[in-house]
Amino acid sequence: MSTSTAEHDSYLVENWDTETLIDFLKEQNLKLDDDDLGILRNEKITGLSFLDMTKDDFKECGLKIGPATLLAKEAKALKEKPKRAFSSYKSLSEVLAKYGIDGNGTDTIPLFSLQSYEIEDTNEHFKQCMAEILVRLKNYGTLVVDSLEAMRNEYVVAILHSAINITRDDTGKELSMRPEYEVIGEESSGRVDYAIKDVENLICITEDKPQRNVIEGFAQNIKQLESSYETNKKKRKRGDGDDYDYLYGIVTTARDWHFLLYTPGRISQGSKLPLSIEFSEDALDKKSVEYQTLCNGVKKVLSVVVGIIKDRACAEEEPDRKRVRVEGYRTKK
Structure with a gap:
């Protein structure tokens, strides 16, 4: 209904x-x-x-x-x-049609070049993130496809907080994360799972979904990005009529991480396949191959989450410069 x-x-x-x-x-x-x-x-x-x-x-x-x-x-x-609730969007083809994209799968979404940030093994926030993940693996066991949302959320939150802390240390920018943040756009409204903000603007919206609902998650995250752009636009109220801006979206199952780039009238994805993290309780043995696989997966995802947050938080305010910046990411693919 x-x-x-x-x-x-x-x-x-x-x-x-x-x-x-x-x-x-x-x-x-x-x-x-x-x-x-x-x-x-x-x-x-x-x-x-x-x-x-x-x-x-x-x-x-x-x-x-x-x-x-x-x-x-x-x-x-x-x-x-x-206004339509974000949760009511079930059909990706319905949402993509607005962008001139035909299909109900993610393969037809154009690509953009993901920004990344090198995460060192010695980074204190990375080490803290790994410690939190290992505690959860010890208590919960291996994360599987049908794991409860509450379990998935704990891994997602650990990674997002670490990414914000690393970005803050690197840039000096004032950043925050708001769970269950309410966004009201022109067409759609509702609460997003996690909104990352700088002082003035929403810069990245995360949607957490079980594996069976990932396609739904893409549809809902795109509508969340549209409404977040409209929220930012209301606060900006530029006098020259040029309201070009961009935001990043994340659709994740905790194990798989997909990245979106939104600009008015266009949507792109970072890759055809997700970046993945294997949350296996075998990784509790720090000498094991599973532990190294876990570290590599977390580091790879963190590097991209930090990269996109840093990119948007440090973007020039002038619309023309933002436009050139984003088009550069899209033409590299």
Whole structure:
């Protein structure tokens, strides 16, 4: 059953508390100042009450006519505009058709050149990542195709946190990761498994799926990237009309890692086959071939995750330079 209804969209907002609502409004480029947000906080305006408020209601709270007008428009848009949940996208062919790509498999998605970062064996974050993985292998045993989501998530989180820490050390950039982060775009909305952000923008979105749902994961991650781009665009509001930007996506089963590159109207993948990590309990013996295979797999995945985060976090803000940068990645394939 499709969740593409105004009721579904309103339901998402109805669950917001005051602080969640304020966080959302901060990202909409409404130019609200601390006094405006303070009024919403003092009046204990939640998502549920926000949806039914009018300009007069906002003015009655003490807001000036300017912010009252903008907030009333935002409330109306959230209430009336249908948005489809990310989880409702099951068909990759439906999503790819928007990009002029025919097919329900990943083979037809064009390639781009993955950026990577050399991970040394002596890197403290890499060593910590390996230690965390070995603890989980000892407690959980070998990761298999039908392992529980909670088990897969622990391996994914260990790798993503390590990648962020390595990138932060290398670049000095302020980076963070938000699990279950809510993203609202023009067509779609919902919570993404893991959103990696710099100070202002979403830069990488990760979707964790079991092996049987990887194709579904591609479809949902592409829609998440579209909506994340639109979220960034709202905050940017360039005056020259050039809103070119790019984001990276990751679809992973913990064992297999796929990488996507999104720009407005185009989607690319890093390789036809995933990068893989063999999470075998035999790797608990550090003298074993399985341990070395595990290290190599983790290092390879980490090098790419760090590479794409670093690339996007350090990208020039000028749209033309971003465009040249990304087209260079695509023409190398």
